[in-house]
Amino acid sequence: MQVLYGRHHVRVFRFGLRLVRDEQVAEDLISEVFLDVWRQAGKFEGRSAVTTWLLAITRFKALSALRRRKDVGLDDETANAIEDTSDDPEVVAQKKDTSVALRKCLTSLSPEHREIVDLVYYHEKSVEEVAEIVGIPENTVKTRLFYARKKLAELLKAAGIERGWP
């Protein structure tokens, strides 16, 4: 268990943190996730990668934690309202730094767009694995990521950054 924890806890923590946006809650999450893994180890049949299994449990726990917290919702409007408390896109644009603006806009995506971007780009999950983790059809994985990227382009455009697409 120590080996499993050592290998995967950072990624599980980061995935959870991007969903719940609270370090304390994310730390509690990883304890819950690995405790579940300890309890359910016999049920793991090896049909998917261990990381896919871990991320699916993390997602479920994160959404449950979000539901418990009345001050954080899952809709775009609430998420965007929270994000607007720091630098707004115009301030970011003034920095004339596309990388900073891009990271800021990645943070400003809705929770469902954030998770799909993270799973594909950071956690390097395939279409099939994302479908398994999120519990949606494979075609929805592809279209959801496409529209997440469209949304990202909109946010960057609003911040005055043109990247030649769309």
Place this chain on the structure above:
Amino acid sequence: MMAMSKKMLDQEPSEIEMLLPFHAAGTLNARDTRRVDEALASDPELARQYAVIREEYAETIHLNESLGAPSARAMHKLFAAIDGEPVRKPSLSTGLSARVAEFFSRLSPRTLAWSASLGAVALLLQAGVIGAVLVKNQTASFQTASLSIKEPSSAPFTRDLGASVPPRALVRFTPEARMSDITALLDNYQASIVDGAKGGMFRLQFGSRALGKDEVASLLSKLQGEKIVNLAVPTP
């Protein structure tokens, strides 16, 4: 802004367009990778979008890496909770599958891709070493042959390579090979990983008894024919 969003969202993406992010992350199968490569080579607009995707990919990794790591509190909390759990003894087979699963799952597609490249280099080096050994042994066998003429026995001169050692092979799996496929293959061949991931090659040991030369050749030929095996070469 709203009008722009509406217009953008109305635009239906093509299948290839939707596969671009997965291509950038290296998680497509061989067939789709080839389709995207061909499309990128012939469509400048798609290539432009791909460049944007590569930028998003890099920044997403950068953003996640900047999130840091959890404190030791999480680990203490977990192991305190585990200490409070009833003791269980996992079965041997479950333990073995879990270890194999862990071993392969920790290799990301990026790592596997690098491993495959390194594996090719390692293979060339190995070929060089084998070649050098053969050349050296050729000289030695000439001397032994000249001596054997004087011996009354007509039995061929052979060198003991350790008859009691079960056969071993260096194996490289295809990038598409899933952990469950590899576990099944290990079960089918009664094989175990004795050393692994050096240059993308895994050293497998087959069974627990030594095999004849023909049996080893047959085993390797069968192994080489497996869908998830890219390369299988004998090794001491």
